[in-house]
Amino acid sequence: MVSYKELGLVNSKELFKKAIEGGYAIPAFNFNNLEQLQAIVSACVETKSPVIMQVSSGARKYANQTLLRYMAQGAVEYAKELGYEIPIVLHLDHGDSFELCKSCIDSGFSSVMIDGSHLPYEENVALTKKVVEYAHAHDVTVEGELGVLAGVEDDVQAEHHTYTEPDEVVDFVTRTGVDSLAISIGTSHGAYKFTPEQCTRDENGVLVPPTIRFDILEEIEKRIPGFPIVLHGSSSVPQQYVETINKYGGKLKDSIGIPEEWLRRAASSAVCKINIDSDGRLAMTAAVREVFAKDPAEFDPRKYLGPAREELKKLYMHKTINVLGSAGKA
Numbered sequence: 557m558v559s560y561k562e563l564g565l566v567n568s569k570e571l572f573k574k575a576i577e578g579g580y581a582i583p584a585f586n587f588n589n590l591e592q593l594q595a596i597v598s599a600c601v602e603t604k605s606p607v608i609m610q611v612s613s614g615a616r617k618y619a620n621q622t623l624l625r626y627m628a629q630g631a632v633e634y635a636k637e638l639g640y641e642i643p644i645v646l647h648l649d650h651g652d653s654f655e656l657c658k659s660c661i662d663s664g665f666s667s668v669m670i671d672g673s674h675l676p677y678e679e680n681v682a683l684t685k686k687v688v689e690y691a692h693a694h695d696v697t698v699e700g701e702l703g704v705l706a707g708v709e710d711d712v713q714a715e716h717h718t719y720t721e722p723d724e725v726v727d728f729v730t731r732t733g734v735d736s737l738a739i740s741i742g743t744s745h746g747a748y749k750f751t752p753e754q755c756t757r758d759e760n761g762v763l764v765p766p767t768i769r770f771d772i773l774e775e776i777e778k779r780i781p782g783f784p785i786v787l788h789g790s791s792s793v794p795q796q797y798v799e800t801i802n803k804y805g806g807k808l809k810d811s812i813g814i815p816e817e818w819l820r821r822a823a824s825s826a827v828c829k830i831n832i833d834s835d836g837r838l839a840m841t842a843a844v845r846e847v848f849a850k851d852p853a854e855f856d857p858r859k860y861l862g863p864a865r866e867e868l869k870k871l872y873m874h875k876t877i878n879v880l881g882s883a884g885k886a
């Protein structure tokens with residue numbers, strides 16, 4: 557049993573409070589390996605941004621929960637070495653059971669998500685409340701979810717969005733005691749958020765997706781003013797990465813994300829945590845493919861993971877400065 561406090565990590569409470577007051581959002585970046593961790597920390601130190609480093613079920617399977625926890629502990633020291641102390645939250649992304657949340661809390665996570673959004677409402681309330689009781693006894697913050705995002709979410713595949721029902725949010729947050737609420741307003745996980753048929757084209761022929769449901773976000777904000785809202789599925793799928801990947805042998809078709817202006821708009825409201833994973837995957841893949849295409853004789857992993865890490869750092873700096881507004885807030 558180890559408390560995150562001994563590891564120099566923080567929970568999300570203060571960060572969310574400041575983010576709502578300041579009209580910006582805290583980045584929540586997923587990590588699975590060393591290069592991603594280095595990119596996250598160095599980007600956020602350089603831009604002086606607080607950060608949430610999150611661990612998905614895929615990451616736990618790939619890299620091992622214990623190793624990832626030690627890496628996050630190392631991140632705190634690494635930031636100091638780089639010359640600036642930033643608040644770092646270690647968060648469980650899409651936790652699916654009480655046992656998993658408990659094991660993360662017991663091993664030093666400072667924040668957990670319990671995603672009961674696929675369950676019937678009363679079961680979601682009961683499960684979330686149980687996690688909150690355990691987490692709060694350890695000063696760990698909890699994110700719950702209402703509404704289901706379309707697309708693949710962990711092992712659950714939903715064909716259509718089930719938008720968050722604004723009428724449910726007051727009951728859910730008061731009965732569960734959650735610290736933040738993830739909502740479904742039309743974003744989705746992965747690099748294929750919209751089909752080209754759902755989009756229109758602007759004067760340059762660039763695909764513009766249909767809008768997300770800001771009206772639902774506004775309704776939710778009216779019901780629970782000042783309560784921290786979380787947006788999942790918030791990658792923008794930068795087209796330059798898609799082009800680079802396809803130029804160097806990749807086959808990504810019709811990859812469309814959430815325009816960054818929309819995320820800026822969300823960040824200036826009660827949305828105070830924005831989850832970005834796919835954009836990082838695209839940045840790394842583009843960089844690796846470019847090295848492989850230009851220098852097929854290369855076989856030192858540092859020679860392709862190094863450029864991937866650099867590209868990822870650039871992407872994350874851009875997100876904190878130009879999209880979320882969290883730069884300078886640490």
Ligand SMILES: O=C(CO)COP(=O)(O)O
Pocket residue numbers: 586649650744745746747787788789790791792831832833834835
């Ligand atoms: O929501 C996410 C992680 O929980 C990530 O979303 P993206 O797939 O849009 O990056």
Ligand SMILES: O=C[C@H](O)COP(=O)(O)O
Pocket residue numbers: 586612613614615649650709710745746833834
């Ligand atoms: O929400 C999903 C995240 O993007 C992580 O997905 P993953 O389980 O494939 O790591």
Ligand SMILES: [Zn+2]
Pocket residue numbers: 671673674701703704705709
């Ligand atoms: Zn969910």
Ligand SMILES: [Zn+2]
Pocket residue numbers: 650745788789831
């Ligand atoms: Zn998610």
